[in-house]
């Protein structure tokens with residue numbers, strides 16, 4: 001370890017927000033200690049060690065954040081992104097990373113050979129990787145002129161999707177519903193809001209169904225049978241994304257007035 | 270004809286074109302328009318053959334008046350024909366784009382009547398997209414060989430990437446298999462696009478308001494396995510194309526027999542997928558690893574080894590180059606180590622400024638050590654000692670021995686050689702050998718053969 005702190009037999013409990021976590025970092029510095037656990041409200045209350053409730057104080061949080069910003073964009077970005085992870089160890093990993101960062105100064109983000117930095121980097125990579133998959137695999141549907149999509153991410157990826165989709169759809173209203181965490185990101189006009197949401201009904205209008213049918217048939221027509229390689233398909237597009245991708249669902253290929261046979265007629269007969 | 274059916278026919282006819290990337294331009298969104306581009310490109314779906322779908326890849330029409338023997342769309346083939354209308358194609362693109370199905374459009378076409386007429390229709394579709402819908406997403410357009418240079422030029426101002434397919438790796442093969450196409454008809458637009466791009470770059474430097482011409486550059490594609498050229502010939506051609514026409518990408522497409530023709534491989538021939546894969550690996554070595562085509566293959570060894578990737582092959586032939594010291598080596602030298610790619614090399618260089626790197630650090634950095642360990646030193650210590658057989662085993666490409674269960678029907682769950690496994694594996698299993706046994710046998714042979722070379 002490159003900094004002065006003792007592991008203390010205490011568990012911090014905080015409110016789960018980034019501000020709250022920054023206050024945990026503050027506490028850890030003030031007491032020169034490393035807690036043996038940091039728990040958010042979602043995590044079970046059973047711990048072996050005495051707990052200490054860490055109050056969220058915006059002023060303290062601000063101070064820590066300013067400190068982080070002084071360490072450079074790379075450090076800040078890694079922290080912000082990794083914090084979106086839902087890994088149960090993330091608080092511990094990030095606390096160690098930040099303590100090392102404050103002790104080492106700028107450039108710490110490039111010390112990937114260090115175990116603490118590498119651990120934070122892995123978190124960041126996992127979150128970014130997942131977010132990138134959603135840039136690829138989100139499927140919008142249109143309802144009353146507005147676009148809506150459902151996703152089931154492991155991590156809290158919505159904030160990372162925001163810049164991409166706002167740039168891609170500059171004049172559209174859209175909503176992305178994170179069904180895992182019950183949060184929706186709503187963009188309307190020049191404003192983006194995050195809302196709690198419980199449920200999302202899929203659109204069933206004939207026009208929307210028609211678009212999905214077109215897409216599915218396009219998707220199917222593109223497949224080259226002699227090259228079939230489903231393992232390769234799954235490495236690029238893991239199964240957990242399929243549930244929200246319309247082309248991976250069966251059905252809906254039929255068009256009224258057209259028999260199935262016409263679709264399956266071999267082409268090079 | 271109904272739109273869905275049209276789409277199906279024209280996607281089906283376009284699917285043998287392999288290039289489906291949306292890379293090469295960074296263009297943020299803007300109010301009043303729709304769409305953006307990001308330089309690395311974005312894939313949006315993966316078909317069951319494992320290929321990425323990034324663009325709405327369709328032909329404008331598949332009603333071809335030419336008769337290239339290797340092509341499904343050739344005049345003499347009896348298939349369903351369809352042709353889009355510019356307006357409906359533009360609408361389709363926008364509908365798919367808004368739903369995040371695609372990054373944009375990849376438009377190519379068979380030759381409808383004449384090359385000029387075809388190009389005019391394609392241009393009209395793109396014009397509607399750009400001018401009426403203010404579409405800022407990605408457009409890849411294929412120039413039709415033999416079209417008027419003015420039309421090629423207009424296409425270039427609407428598209429992000431352009432391509433002209435060279436189709437076959439030599440003029441001889443082209444003449445034999447695609448009698449309507451001349452090598453010069455292919456190379457002329459390629460040369461024109463290269464020249465216009467160059468001039469356009471100069472204009473863009475001078476005037477900010479200049480309109481970009483194919484900002485994502487141009488690419489080409491050739492079919493491998495339909496004609497007798499060696500890998501060495503293909504790599505030489507690839508290198509020359511990169512140099513002479515500053516191409517962004519060269520794509521290879523394993524020949525898939527679609528028609529019975531005495532000039533072509535039999536209909537039962539498997540597409541040479543592993544060979545295609547090796548060519549792509551070698552192509553990466555040219556573009557990102559500072560290799561030259563001459564280093565990869567020689568007159569005595571004109572084709573890639575099916576069991577080793579080209580970089581490992583080079584490493585075995587050049588033992589004197591190794592080991593490479595990770596704490597001091599130049600980036601180009603790091604890139605020659607089997608298992609170290611551009612990303613790992615960059616991370617190594619950044620991390621070593623902050624601390625000395627040993628094996629544990631390399632692992633944390635995310636360097637895959639399975640192969641690299643035998644070729645590097647960390648502060649003078651060899652990463653790992655291995656017998657020749659151990660090293661050979663680590664270097665073998667598992668893809669060549671790929672066995673898996675691919676259910677094509679419900680009662681079929683026997684392991685089989687994967688489509689991109691080595692041809693030898695397919696041959697042995699076709700002769701009736703158990704597939705796992707065949708894979709083990711082949712592996713054994715490959716290891717013996719490699720250790721002999723070391």
Ligand code: SF4
Nearest residue numbers: 333335337340343379
């Ligand atoms: S010109 Fe030749 S390769 Fe192109 S579509 Fe027509 S037949 Fe096929």
